[in-house]
Amino acid sequence: MADLRSDFVGIKSPNPFWLASAPPTDKEYNVVRAFEAGWGGVVWKTLGLDPHIVNVNGPRYGAVWGADRRLLGLNNIELITDRPLQTNLDEIKAVKRAWPDRAVVVSLMVPCEEVCWTEILKQVEDTGADGVELNFGCPHGMSERGMGSAVGQVPEYIEMVTRWCKQNTRMPVIVKLTPNITDIRYPARAAKKGGADAVSLINTVSSITSVNLDLMAPEPTIDGKGSHGGYCGPAVKPIALNMVAEIARDAEMAGLPISGIGGVTTWRDAAEFMALGAGNVQVCTAAMTYGFRIVTEMIDGLSRWMDGKGYARTSDFTGLATPNVTDWQYLNLNYVAKARIDQDLCIKCGRCHIVCEDTSHQAITATKDGARHFEVIDAECVACNLCVNVCPVEGCITMEQMPAGTVDPRTGRTVPAEYGNWTQHPNNPSSVAAE
Amino acid sequence: MTHGFEGADVKAGRLTSEQVAANFADLHPPLTRHEAAVAADRCYFCYDAPCMTACPTGIDIAMFIRQIAADNPSGAAKTIFDQNILGGMCARVCPTETLCEEACVREAAEGKPVEIGRLQRFATDHLMADGVHPYQPGVSTGRKIAVVGAGPAGLACAHRLALKGHAVTLFDAKPKPGGLNEYGIAAYKTPGGFAEAEVDFVLGIGNITLETGKALGRDISIDGLKWDYDAVFLGIGLGGVNALCVPGEDLSGVEDAVEFIAELRSAEDPSALAIGRRVVVIGGGMTAIDAAVQSKLLGAEDVTIVYRRGQESMNASLFEQDLAQTKGVAIKHWAKPVRVVCEGERRGVEFEYTRSGSGGLEGTGETFFVAADVVLKAIGQTLETPEGPATERGRIVVDAELRTSLDGVWAGGDCVAAGDDLTVTAVAQGRDAAESIHRALTA
Structure with a gap:
């Protein structure tokens, strides 16, 4: 059996699945239930200064659904904890004492004044918590008060606050980043410069999930008005994966631990984040959709997959996909593929044909000898993969590489054996000759 | 006795x-809005959809299901009614397993087709519940047409003729219109007085005068109708x-x-x-x-x-x-x-x-x-042969335009040889005969 034990910046947990700082980790009651269900750790819902903030008394969440009302994205306007600081501190202490083998990290968000940070850090240290996560991510509400993503969008602030924290605590400091920026590497580098032990990402994406066309107001609507929220869940996973990869492959940040967050729903999602360089993952929306029991599947699924692949511990595969994330200009232009439709699997829905015909390269037939028949025309196929993506039958359409030495009927050119990218291409005005 | x-x-x-x-009670209970959304989501919106080809009335099934999926059931119903004004009854009585649902690619893929019939019912029920007829009679052509038989073929023909601006008189031998929909289908397939409601819906377009209790050969004759009207459609079914x-x-x-x-x-x-x-x-x-x-x-x-x-x-x-x-x-x-x-x-x-x-x-x-x-x-059942049109093996002979051997007389539904005794085929023939009549009268 694979060893799922995790050591993230010195914080140990029985598995790499933590609950992210969010509504599920607001109270002792919830966190104890999570630990009973098997979660490896939690990042406690963000603490702030007293007097505690208040939340709206109308709806806090909006949603985007897929088929059968499957929740694809959740949007929230809930702020940080709305309970007194001492209540939270007492519960954190009690939980950590009762569950010493689980990771308990405390999320923090206080104004950008050093004294605010030094004082709350001391109070958190007294609870016996394993570390802190600086919430520079929430895009709604708190950002209007100069906190959350308002800090995360200014690298200088990130570096400054991170440094204050590192200077004032022995606990590991994780900096949680907002995706609401143009290039994730700048805030991440700032965190590293400030001395952060790790970064965690992504926090939620600024969003309006839908508009109520009767009220003419965004959802969720409170007394006729709405405010942008933070988007999360499966829908944001691709954004999160890219941002994790951007940091993982950045030379300046080599070795900086990453806690991956953003739409993790199954063991496979977790494995993907970790393959791109995340040391562990944090989960929220999946738990808020299905409850805490989903961690059972995550643990079992990851463990079985690792056994199948021969990975003894999570560090064996962490970051293995990172080197394969590259810039477009380095992709091999001499790699030629063609779509292939398995006629035995084809159910003749014709979607591949119509999307290729209407929106792409007119490379799939609709009929053959007068009968309904979908087949790739190699002389037109550019291997764009659209047909694969729209085909409802998994494995029916595949992309087959053309062996070197064969002639691509589309271009009339022989497929070269050697690698050749854009930097070397004759059409590139600044190309350099291949060596 | x-x-x-x-x-x-x-x-x-x-x-x-x-x-x-x-x-x-209803053999196939109606889908709820959520059930319809789930069922509709299974449709692949096929290119040149095989279900549409399999439908005798050629309903754009992929489109109406997409409209249901997009929470536009009235639009879905209009898509159905454009091809088949009796889409509500067909949703209940069509042998979908040998028509659209047999052709559904998901039948090939997993033996479980999209529930086209029940989705069609969802959409048509929705629009009919509004109580507003979705069509207006066309600008008057000044032409009068007699439609004999208020069953599926006659109703479809009368509706399409009214849509084209013709004044229609719809005759039926029975005290109530509807034909086999009213008298000949198991009650559990059309509970709640649906057949009657559907006739009211079809006639809701206006410009159709209904005359019940008028039997061909007893109260009216083809010759008389030809004299009084610009064209005659026979949708008399099989009375014997x-x-x-x-x-x-x-x-x-x-x-x-x-x-x-x-x-x-x-x-x-x-x-x-x-x-x-x-x-x-x-x-x-x-x-x-x-x-x-x-x-x-x-x-x-x-x-x-x-x-x-x-x-x-x-x-x-x-x-x-x-x-x-x-x-x-x-x-x-x-x-x-x-x-x-x-x-x-x-x-x-x-x-x-x-x-x-x-x-x-x-x-x-x-x-x-x-x-x-x-x-x-x-x-x-057998045709109670009317005087006049040529018959073959007990059914009225019609050409591809549904014209009988008599000038100015068209026929469709169970009484013609080209039919297959399905409601949906009768509807298609009634509709197509109306189009043919319209072409003939406006040429």
Whole structure:
């Protein structure tokens, strides 16, 4: 059996699945239930200064659904904890004492004044918590008060606050980043410069999930008005994966631990984040959709997959996909593929044909000898993969590489054996000759 | 009443009104909005969708399902009605498993097609519940057209003609319009007075004058109609019933299944109908199934369908056969009636086993007896041939434009040879005949 034990910046947990700082980790009651269900750790819902903030008394969440009302994205306007600081501190202490083998990290968000940070850090240290996560991510509400993503969008602030924290605590400091920026590497580098032990990402994406066309107001609507929220869940996973990869492959940040967050729903999602360089993952929306029991599947699924692949511990595969994330200009232009439709699997829905015909390269037939028949025309196929993506039958359409030495009927050119990218291409005005 | 079957166990009230009401509840309950959304989401929106090709009325099925998925059920209904104004009834009675749903690519993929029929019902019910007819009569052409028969073919024809701006008079021999939709389909397929509501919906376009109780050959004639109108459409269905041609057929216990179904459909309280304890239904089509299943649902103890050929030759769809057997009807194949028996307490039908021989169906000589209190004949209906149009094998001959041999007279539905006795085909023919009439009158 694979060893799922995790050591993230010195914080140990029985598995790499933590609950992210969010509504599920607001109270002792919830966190104890999570630990009973098997979660490896939690990042406690963000603490702030007293007097505690208040939340709206109308709806806090909006949603985007897929088929059968499957929740694809959740949007929230809930702020940080709305309970007194001492209540939270007492519960954190009690939980950590009762569950010493689980990771308990405390999320923090206080104004950008050093004294605010030094004082709350001391109070958190007294609870016996394993570390802190600086919430520079929430895009709604708190950002209007100069906190959350308002800090995360200014690298200088990130570096400054991170440094204050590192200077004032022995606990590991994780900096949680907002995706609401143009290039994730700048805030991440700032965190590293400030001395952060790790970064965690992504926090939620600024969003309006839908508009109520009767009220003419965004959802969720409170007394006729709405405010942008933070988007999360499966829908944001691709954004999160890219941002994790951007940091993982950045030379300046080599070795900086990453806690991956953003739409993790199954063991496979977790494995993907970790393959791109995340040391562990944090989960929220999946738990808020299905409850805490989903961690059972995550643990079992990851463990079985690792056994199948021969990975003894999570560090064996962490970051293995990172080197394969590259810039477009380095992709091999001499790699030629063609779509292939398995006629035995084809159910003749014709979607591949119509999307290729209407929106792409007119490379799939609709009929053959007068009968309904979908087949790739190699002389037109550019291997764009659209047909694969729209085909409802998994494995029916595949992309087959053309062996070197064969002639691509589309271009009339022989497929070269050697690698050749854009930097070397004759059409590139600044190309350099291949060596 | 002809002599015979006295003392047979035939009585009303075998089941309570409540039991009968429960038995005759909707065969396919309507989808809820969420169920419809889930069902609609399964549609792949195929290119040149095979379901659409399989539909005799050519409904753009992929489009209407997409409209349902996008929470636009009224738009979906309009897509359906544009091709098939009786889309509501077709959603209930079409043998979808041999039409659109058989062609559905998900049938090929996983043996579970998109529930097209139930989705169609969802959309059409939604729009009809609004009570607003979605079409306006066309600008008046000044032409008058007689449509004879207010069944599916006649209704579809009349509606399309009104849409084109013609003034339509719709005649029907029966006291109520609707044809087989009103009188000839099992009650559990169209509960809640749907057939009547649908006729009101179709006529809601306006410019259609309904004249019931007017039978062709009795109250009106083709020649007279030709004189009074610019064109005539015959959608008169099949008024006659085939005879068994065996001794004892005229005994009082022997009834037409069509009559039985019509009586049931017209009954205020079906539990008040007299039902035999033991019922034998002779035939292998939808009518045989409808009569047999309804007998069972009204409390008959033993119901047996006897069909002269094998299962694969039955006109009733597989779904209908399964339904009958699920409801407790026995289906016996390869036997033909020899005589109806009424000898003291011995009442029923004597059958002879059959087989497929070199010269067609032949008896084996071996017989058996099925006891019965009621015998229902469902061995097909016949055209009550009107004077005038050429017929062939008992049906009116029409060309590709649905024109009969008589100038200015079109025909469609069960009465023509080109049909397949399906509601949906009758609708398609009525509609297409209207288009042909319109072309002829405006050329």
